[in-house]
Each structure stands twice: as C-alpha cells, then as structure tokens.
Amino acid sequence: MCSTTRLLAFIALLCIGTAAAADVDFTQYVNVFQGTTGGGNRFPGVVAAPFAMVKLGPDVQSGSTDAYSGYLPNGNIWGFSMMHESGTGGAPKYGVVSQMPFLGNLTNPLVDISQPRATADVGQVGYYKSSLSNGVSVELAATEHAGLYQYAFPSSMANSIVVDVSHVLPSFRGLGWEQHYSKGSFSFGADGKYEGSGTYNNGWNLSPDWTIYFCGRFNQKPTSSKTFRGTGTTLTSYDTTTSVSGTQRLGGVFTFASANITSRVGISYISTAKACQNVDNEIPLQTSLSSLVTKAKTRWNAEVFSKIQISSTNTADLQLLYSSMLGMFMIPSNLTGENPGWTSAEPYYSDIFTLWDTHRCHTSLFQIVEPVAYEEFVRSLIDIWRHDGYMPDARSSNFNGRVQGGSNADNVLADAYVKGVRGAINWNDGFAAMQTDAEKTPPNNNDPKAPDSSTKEGRGALPDWLKYGYITPAFTRAVSRAVEYSANDFGLYQVAKGLGKQPEAQKYLQRSRNWRNHWNPLATSNNHSGFVVPRLANGSFVTQDPLSCGGCYWGDAYYEDNPWVYSMNALHDVGELKNRIGGEDKFVDRIDKLFDLKIFSAGNEPGFTSPFLYNFVRGKQFKSVERSRGIGKLYNAGTGGLPGNSDAGAMESNILWQMIGLWPLTGQTTFLILSPWFSDMTIDLGTGKALKISATGGSKDTAFYVQSLRVNGQQWTKSWIAWQDVFANGGTMDFVLGPTPADWATGELPPSPASGDHDKWARGLVLS
Numbered sequence: 001m002c003s004t005t006r007l008l009a010f011i012a013l014l015c016i017g018t019a020a021a022a023d024v025d026f027t028q029y030v031n032v033f034q035g036t037t038g039g040g041n042r043f044p045g046v047v048a049a050p051f052a053m054v055k056l057g058p059d060v061q062s063g064s065t066d067a068y069s070g071y072l073p074n075g076n077i078w079g080f081s082m083m084h085e086s087g088t089g090g091a092p093k094y095g096v097v098s099q100m101p102f103l104g105n106l107t108n109p110l111v112d113i114s115q116p117r118a119t120a121d122v123g124q125v126g127y128y129k130s131s132l133s134n135g136v137s138v139e140l141a142a143t144e145h146a147g148l149y150q151y152a153f154p155s156s157m158a159n160s161i162v163v164d165v166s167h168v169l170p171s172f173r174g175l176g177w178e179q180h181y182s183k184g185s186f187s188f189g190a191d192g193k194y195e196g197s198g199t200y201n202n203g204w205n206l207s208p209d210w211t212i213y214f215c216g217r218f219n220q221k222p223t224s225s226k227t228f229r230g231t232g233t234t235l236t237s238y239d240t241t242t243s244v245s246g247t248q249r250l251g252g253v254f255t256f257a258s259a260n261i262t263s264r265v266g267i268s269y270i271s272t273a274k275a276c277q278n279v280d281n282e283i284p285l286q287t288s289l290s291s292l293v294t295k296a297k298t299r300w301n302a303e304v305f306s307k308i309q310i311s312s313t314n315t316a317d318l319q320l321l322y323s324s325m326l327g328m329f330m331i332p333s334n335l336t337g338e339n340p341g342w343t344s345a346e347p348y349y350s351d352i353f354t355l356w357d358t359h360r361c362h363t364s365l366f367q368i369v370e371p372v373a374y375e376e377f378v379r380s381l382i383d384i385w386r387h388d389g390y391m392p393d394a395r396s397s398n399f400n401g402r403v404q405g406g407s408n409a410d411n412v413l414a415d416a417y418v419k420g421v422r423g424a425i426n427w428n429d430g431f432a433a434m435q436t437d438a439e440k441t442p443p444n445n446n447d448p449k450a451p452d453s454s455t456k457e458g459r460g461a462l463p464d465w466l467k468y469g470y471i472t473p474a475f476t477r478a479v480s481r482a483v484e485y486s487a488n489d490f491g492l493y494q495v496a497k498g499l500g501k502q503p504e505a506q507k508y509l510q511r512s513r514n515w516r517n518h519w520n521p522l523a524t525s526n527n528h529s530g531f532v533v534p535r536l537a538n539g540s541f542v543t544q545d546p547l548s549c550g551g552c553y554w555g556d557a558y559y560e561d562n563p564w565v566y567s568m569n570a571l572h573d574v575g576e577l578k579n580r581i582g583g584e585d586k587f588v589d590r591i592d593k594l595f596d597l598k599i600f601s602a603g604n605e606p607g608f609t610s611p612f613l614y615n616f617v618r619g620k621q622f623k624s625v626e627r628s629r630g631i632g633k634l635y636n637a638g639t640g641g642l643p644g645n646s647d648a649g650a651m652e653s654n655i656l657w658q659m660i661g662l663w664p665l666t667g668q669t670t671f672l673i674l675s676p677w678f679s680d681m682t683i684d685l686g687t688g689k690a691l692k693i694s695a696t697g698g699s700k701d702t703a704f705y706v707q708s709l710r711v712n713g714q715q716w717t718k719s720w721i722a723w724q725d726v727f728a729n730g731g732t733m734d735f736v737l738g739p740t741p742a743d744w745a746t747g748e749l750p751p752s753p754a755s756g757d758h759d760k761w762a763r764g765l766v767l768s
C-alpha cells in the first residue's frame with residue numbers, strides 16, 4: 001500500500017507512477033525560511049502554486065538594510081503586501097498592495113505604525129503567520145491572483161486595517177535603483193469593499209510607471225471607513241470621502257468592532273474589474289484559510305516536489321532537496337492574461353531576475369521538472385520579443401531590464417531547441433528573436449551606471465562585436481560581455497543548424513569563437529599564461545592582472561568576476577581552451593588554482609561550471625566529484641543555507657544538480673557526470689517517463705568516487721551523457737561508488753562543438 005502512516009520518501013519511490021505518490025506530503029520537509037538570511041534574499045511568504053503571481057508576505061524595516069524580498073528576520077513589520085520577488089539582488093522590487101493592522105482608532109495613517117514581532121514568524125508551504133508585539137496576529141494564505149489575510153486582535157475594541165497605496169519597498173543603497181510611488185486611486189463601498197490602483201516606477205530594471213490594480217473585501221461591515229491623502233506624514237484629508245486619487249500618498253482605514261477580521265484581496269495588471277474577478281473566482285466568501293493552505297500544498301506536491309523522489313530517510317537531505325525545489329519555482333511568475341495592452345494568445349511569464357543568473361543550471365532543470373511551464377516560458381520569451389522588440393535578460397513590472405552581460409535568452413532558447421522542446425513554439429520566430437539580439441543594436445537607455453550602451457535588453461556592445469569581433473573599452477564590461485556574446489552566438493548556431501539554415505549556422509559558429517580574440521597568450525598569473533583581457537581598436541591587448549577585475553561592476557571590464565573565471569567560460573569551445581591554456585596538465589592545474597587561490601566562489605554564477613571541467617581530461621573526473629562534494633557542504637535547508645544570493649533559484653538548482661550527480665552545459669545536449677548523493681533517485685520526466693539513478697557501494701559523504709557506471713544497462717566509460725541517452729525517453733544510471741578514485745571514464749571526452757577536432761590535443765596533435 002502506498003499511503004498513510006509515516007510519510008517515508010522510500011514508500012513514495014515504490015509508488016511512483018501511481019496516484020498514491022501524490023498523497024505523500026513532501027511539504028513537511030520544506031523550510032520556507034531557507035536562504036532568507038546571509039544575503040540569500042529568499043522570499044518565505046505565501047506562493048500558493050509554482051509561478052503564482054501573488055507572493056504574499058511581510059515587509060520588514062530594519063535601519064537601512066534593504067529587504068529584497070520584503071522579509072528580514074529582525075526589525076519591524078510595516079505591512080503585509082501581495083507582490084514580491086524571491087532571491088534577487090540589486091534593489092528590492094515590489095512590496096505593493098499592502099495591509100497593516102492597527103490597534104485602536106488611528107489618528108494619522110501616514111505615520112509609522114510598524115510593529116516588532118512578539119515571536120518569530122512561522123511559515124509553511126502556502127501559509128504564513130506573524131505575531132506582532134501589540135498582540136495582533138496575522139495569518140496569510142493565497143491563490144495565484146489573490147490573497148487572504150486573517151487577523152486576530154486581542155479584543156473587540158476598535159481595531160483598524162490600513163491600506164496604504166503608497167507602500168512600496170525602499171532601497172537604501174543609493175545606487176539609483178530605488179522604487180518610487182508615483183500615484184494612486186482608492187475608493188470604498190458599503191459592506192467593507194474597496195478597490196483602486198497604485199502606480200510605481202524605477203527599481204533595478206529602471207522601469208517607467210507601471211500600475212497594479214487591487215480589489216479588497218472584508219468579511220464584515222466596518223464600523224467606520226475612511227480615505228486619507230497626504231504628503232510625508234502631513235494629512236491633507238482623512239474623512240469619510242469614499243474616493244481619492246492623485247499623486248499624494250493615499251489609501252483607506254477600516255475600523256471594526258470585532259477581534260477576528262478576514263480580508264480577501266485580488267490583484268491584476270489589467271483593471272480593478274479583473275482584480276475583483278480574480279478574488280471572487282479564486283477566494284469566494286467563506287473560503288477558509290486552511291482550505292487554501294491545503295490546496296497550495298497539494299499543488300506544490302503534485303507539480304514540483306513529487307517530481308524528484310529519493311530513497312534517503314535522512315531528514316537533512318530531504319529538507320535540503322525539497323526546500324531547494326521550492327526556491328527554484330517561486331519566480332518567474334506566470335502572468336498569462338496579465339499583460340496590459342497586449343493582444344496575444346501566447347503565455348506570458350515575467351519576474352525574470354535574471355537569465356544571466358539562471359541560464360547555466362536553472363532553466364535546464366526547469367525544463368525537466370516543469371516541462372509544461374517551461375514550454376510556456378520559452379513561448380513567452382518569444383512573445384515578449386514580438387511585443388517589445390527584444391527578449392528579456394531580466395524583466396519585472398512588464399519591462400525588460402537589466403542586462404548584465406550577454407543576451408542569455410539565446411542560450412535558453414538554444415538549450416530548449418537542442419533538447420527537442422517543440423510543442424506550440426514557433427521556432428522560426430524564436431530564431432528571429434535570437435537574430436535580433438545578434439544583429440540589432442538596442443537603443444541606448446542612457447543608464448548612469450553604464451552610459452555607453454543599452455542595459456535594457458539585447459546586446460549593447462554589438463557595434464564593436466560586429467566590427468572587430470571583440471569589444472573595445474569603449475564599452476563597459478567589454479571582456480565579460482564578449483565571453484557571453486560568444487556563448488550567445490553559439491546558441492544561434494545551434495538553432496540555425498537545427499532549422500537547416502546553413503549559412504547562418506556557419507556564421508554564428510564562427511562568431512562563437514570570438515572569445516579567442518580577447519585571449520592574450522602573454523597575460524600571466526601564478527604560473528599560467530593566457531587570459532581573456534581588454535583589447536583596443538588597434539588590436540593591442542591592455543595590460544591586465546588576471547586576478548583583478550577592477551571594480552568588477554557596471555563600469556568595469558569584467559562584471560562580477562575576474563579574468564581567471566571568465567577565461568574558463570568558453571564552454572562550447574573547451575577543446576580550444578585546453579589547447580590555449582597549455583594542455584591537459586595545465587588545464588587541470590588551472591582549475592585547481594581557482595580553488596587554491598580562492599578565486600572560486602560557489603555563490604557567483606560565472607564560475608558555476610568551472611569545478612566540473614575536469615571531466616574534459618581523461619582520468620580526472622574524480623576531481624569534479626571532489627569539487628561537487630565540497631560545494632554540497634556549503635548548502636543546507638537552514639536560513640543561512642545558501643552560499644550566496646538565491647538569484648531567483650539559480651543557487652537552489654545548482655545544489656539539486658549536485659544531488660542528481662550531473663551538470664548541464666546549457667545550449668548543448670551534454671551533461672557532465674558527477675556522483676549522485678542517494679542510493680536511489682527517481683526523476684519524473686512526465687508522460688510516463690522517468691530517469692532512475694542508483695548508487696551502490698558508497699555513500700554521499702565518504703565513499704563517493706565513481707568506480708563504474710551503467711547507463712540503460714550498458715557499461716559506460718564516458719565522463720558525460722547526452723540528453724538523448726537518459727532524458728529524452730527516460731533511462732537508468734547505475735553507479736558503483738567507492739572510497740578511492742577509479743579510472744573508469746576512459747572513453748570519448750565531452751564534445752567541444754566549436755573546437756573542430758577538439759580531441760586532437762589529447763592525441764598530441766596541437767591545433768593551429
């Protein structure tokens with residue numbers, strides 16, 4: 001029987017493929033507070049389903065600390081709002097459509113009415129509770145486009161709920177990325193109903209004004225309803241006027257003679273009518289909070305958690321697995337039908353923050369765990385191009401921005417294409433969208449942080465790329481952009497080849513090698529020579545310490561990592577890279593030095609793949625395994641359990657791949673083989689297919705070296721597998737692990753598709 005008693009994941013494993021697997025409540029293993037401290041910036045509040053638009057949770061103020069997801073563990077709560085991002089950096093976005101309870105009659109709703117917590121907040125999948133020091137508790141639940149607030153006040157004296165339309169998360173960093181409240185409207189009717197809109201701008205993506213509509217219903221009639229307007233903390237009006245609008249701060253205060261008040265609020269980017277429709281459809285009157293929580297758990301179990309099941313009964317492992325899966329799918333948001341001003345029947349996803357972070361290992365796992373949403377996501381990227389002219393690298397509040405490096409939607413589309421994602425995707429349009437990135441310089445948005453070219457979308461440094469085949473210091477982030485543009489052009493090659501566009505395929509394959517034009521063989525560092533460096537229009541290389549990236553930021557030659565790391569990122573051209581680095585021993589030593597010199601940071605995406613490039617050298621796969629295990633130790637399910645910013649789930653997807661024992665090379669069908677953590681793992685690939693990974697003879701923590709591997713029952717001697725081997729139709733990977741390295745991977749090296757006959761080097765035939 002596959003049910004009841006103790007919910008062992010082992011039992012679930014036996015039940016896969018049967019309805020009973022859905023009965024397992026994997027949410028018991030989820031810590032919604034994973035990665036909420038130490039810069040992880042995860043959102044712990046209510047996200048009722050994967051990709052839900054509503055992300056309902058507390059907004060906390062604590063000195064001048066930016067609350068990226070609204071939440072901070074310490075500080076006062078100053079509102080509970082319906083929209084947030086999870087695991088982002090730069091500056092907070094959203095924190096809008098809020099309510100805040102107040103004990104008593106409120107004389108001025110513009111003053112600070114924030115409250116400390118009486119106890120730490122409590123959260124589960126689909127549920128959140130804050131207990132304020134004034135004795136008021138707030139419990140939250142939600143659906144995709146609506147939220148439910150359940151307030152319990154200490155007495156039934158005058159109890160107030162404040163709706164402040166000017167509420168939006170601030171930023172204190174002084175980088176010009178703070179959000180602004182622009183204007184609003186608010187009106188209330190009889191019987192505790194209200195509606196209105198708030199308009200905001202800026203944030204990290206430098207968005208112009210955008211508007212969210214809301215519609216609120218209380219479960220009882222207030223004893224008093226008022227609107228207010230004012231500037232700063234100075235009131236202009238605060239009375240029973242039923243409607244206010246304008247650029248002043250504004251909103252409403254509802255007072256009740258009751259201890260228990262429930263509020264339901266819907267939101268929409270389209271209209272107040274749609275916001276009302278959303279709340280009335282999704283949370284009808286009398287809906288209980290607990291029924292919403294149950295629905296949320298059911299959806300996350302069915303749509304996400306049940307997709308990866310393991311034999312382990314180790315609680316820490318189960319918690320890390322399922323907490324990480326939650327973190328992967330809180331954004332982007334499925335905003336299908338919520339794209340104002342569009343006439344499109346295509347799906348629409350926003351809150352992409354950012355593909356620069358997620359294209360390496362998040363999107364490839366997104367495809368596997370959530371194939372239906374993934375196809376919609378890819379269609380949506382293409383539809384954004386149709387509507388806005390460019391695919392996004394990042395996007396929030398329905399506005400593309402910002403671009404840190406290349407146009408990485410190209411990598412994502414290439415990855416989807418080579419792995420056979422077709423469905424309703426119009427691939428001719430997909431390739432046209434990629435060609436726009438590759439050929440059409442986006443208009444300069446005059447970003448003060450990088451005034452040379454667009455940071456909104458596309459490839460700002462395209463003029464140099466097209467003219468020189470590299471990027472001169474006339475453009476900021478010239479070297480790191482060139483490395484990324486190379487990978488982007490490789491993506492175009494892949495799709496062009498698949499579509500039978502031979503001339504385009506040749507052209508973009510050639511362009512994908514342009515990273516080589518930044519390679520200065522004479523740049524030296526720590527006994528290594530050859531690094532990607534800045535290059536002038538006259539062809540000269542600029543002297544560059546490969547250990548330094550200057551400020552490593554918007555105005556510098558390298559973005560957020562140094563030449564050592566960016567010099568390892570020609571992942572489609574590793575054969576040539578090995579050659580340039582000086583052969584296999586030097587290549588291995590260079591990866592070693594990333595660690596020995598403490599260059600590698602597990603929290604920074606540009607270096608994510610470097611630890612596993614040992615697989616490109618025969619006999620060295622075991623070193624990738626050692627690095628993988630080292631990285632694994634940096635993660636846990638705790639609040640500080642991510643070794644850096646979640647970056648929209650990039651970090652969580654990274655640890656999930658370590659557990660699986662594979663590493664994806666986005667844009668290629670190749671997966672580098674590491675070492676699985678568990679004796680049995682089953683990944684549900686949809687439509688009845690599964691990948692089953694077993695490991696015998698070893699353990700996660702000590703005896704983790706691969707001794708031998710069978711793939712689909714056959715002895716396997718390659719340090720990599722392809723999509724077709726185990727994902728396209730499902731498959732099995734049966735590992736034997738042991739305490740010491742074994743020379744098992746004696747077969748063909750992983751492909752280096754841009755390197756020509758890349759294996760020549762290994763055979764002693766150095767490429768010219």
Ligand SMILES: *[C@@H]1O[C@H](CO)[C@@H](O)[C@H](O)[C@H]1NC(C)=O
Pocket residue numbers: 104105157158
């Ligand atoms: C709140 O205001 C109402 C109406 O003015 C009044 O009856 C009530 O006593 C006040 N309550 C408190 C706690 O001040």
Ligand SMILES: *[C@@H]1O[C@H](CO)[C@@H](O)[C@H](O)[C@H]1NC(C)=O
Pocket residue numbers: 137151152153259260
């Ligand atoms: C009102 O709230 C209190 C405090 O949480 C709770 O004990 C009580 O059950 C609630 N009553 C109703 C009718 O919901």
Ligand SMILES: *[C@@H]1O[C@H](CO)[C@@H](O)[C@H](O)[C@H]1NC(C)=O
Pocket residue numbers: 334335336337347372373376
């Ligand atoms: C995305 O949202 C639309 C509209 O609500 C819905 O029809 C679609 O099924 C959603 N996609 C997924 C993968 O849930």
Ligand SMILES: *[C@@H]1O[C@H](CO)[C@@H](O)[C@H](O)[C@H]1NC(C)=O
Pocket residue numbers: 526527
């Ligand atoms: C430098 O590289 C050479 C050749 O690979 C090697 O023999 C030597 O030991 C290395 N020195 C250091 C300090 O790594």
Ligand SMILES: *[C@@H]1O[C@H](CO)[C@@H](O)[C@H](O)[C@H]1NC(C)=O
Pocket residue numbers: 536538539540
């Ligand atoms: C290129 O320009 C730089 C800076 O003006 C100069 O130092 C260098 O000598 C020039 N190189 C060549 C090959 O002309």
